[in-house]
Amino acid sequence: MNTQMKFIVTGIIAFAAGGLLVFYLAGHPPSPGGDEGDQSPVAGPVQLKHGTNGETILTLDAETQERIGLTAENPASLQWQPEMKGYGSVIDPATLSAAVADLESARSAAEASGKEYNRLKTLAAQNNVSVRALEAAEAAATHDRVAAESAREKFALDWGQSLADGDTRGKILSATGNSQAALVRIDLPPGEALSSPPASARIVALTDETKPVEGVFCSATAGVNPQTQSQTFIFLVKDQPLTPGSAVTGFLKISGEPVAGVVVPASAVLRYEGKGWIYVQTGTNEFTRTEILLDRPVADGWFVSGSLAATNRVVVGGAPTVLSAELSGGSFNTGERD
Secondary structure, three states, X not given: OOHHHHHHHHHHHHHHHHHHHHHHHHHOOOOOOOOHHHOOOOOOOEEEEEOOOOOEEEEEOHHHXXXXXXXXXXXXXXXXXXXXXXXXXXXXXXXXXXXXXHHHHHHHHHHHHHHXXXXXXXXXXXXXXXXXXXXHHHHHHHHHHHHHXXXXXXXXXXXXXXXXXXXXXXXXXXXXXXXXXXXXXXXXXXXOOOOOOOOEEEEEEOOEEEEEEEEEEEEEOOOOOOOOOOXXXXXXXXXXXXXXXXXXXXXXXXXXXXXXXXXXXXXXXXXXXXXXXXXXXXXXXXXXXXXXXXXXXXXXXXXXXXOOOOOOEEEEEOHHHHHHHHHOOOOOOOOOOO
């Protein structure tokens, strides 16, 4: 190939290469001030960044906060009285009634056979009854007395000495029978024990953890239940609708120094991945998701100590939407996922 032909071919190749470059730049304009990979993300209504401890911080502009109804408030301070946690259920009044019926039946039988034996002893002193009849009456009286004592011991073991008392038992039966009160049995965890009965307990139904009711100590079973290996306490709850047989958690008041903390409203709490979370406002437009323990329920919320203070701002309105924004990577900008 001569020199003129080489020059022509080289020009054609250069022209084609230039055209391709222009075509590429038309669809991929260069980033101002650097490569595309170095370009910062475009700011939007919701932005995500990571804090020094690896936590995710959401930035929501004022317009977005207003659109989703986001509100925050300071949690109320509270002094928490130490408690011991136990589990149990609401006692069916029919169960107590049946136990009382067995006890009263045994007592009545012992009382009747005892009177009959005493009557025959009087007649025997007058030679008006046979020795055989007297011995039979004595055996019956002894049998019934032992059966009554056994029934009372069993009742006290199952229901406690307080309910074994006739006057107390009668009042409790009247209240529970008229649906004016309920009895709740609480078992402490195996290995846990209290040297003295608690004066009261907060009773929380598993169906509504934010509505605890107050239970007054009623009775304590003797020793440890051989089946559950637990110490058992019975509490009386007045004027509260508790379904017989329903499972409950009991928080028994114990002695000790109060713990300082705050009450987190139920509206602020999110359940995610089996844990409890809240959003704490860490700046004018910044919010950080924080884990809290849901082991101390109070009225309409949970008690939290250590990780929160009354000076913190907690999101109480719009928290589920903020979580959706975080989980969607900040693309939840208009109240609906893009």
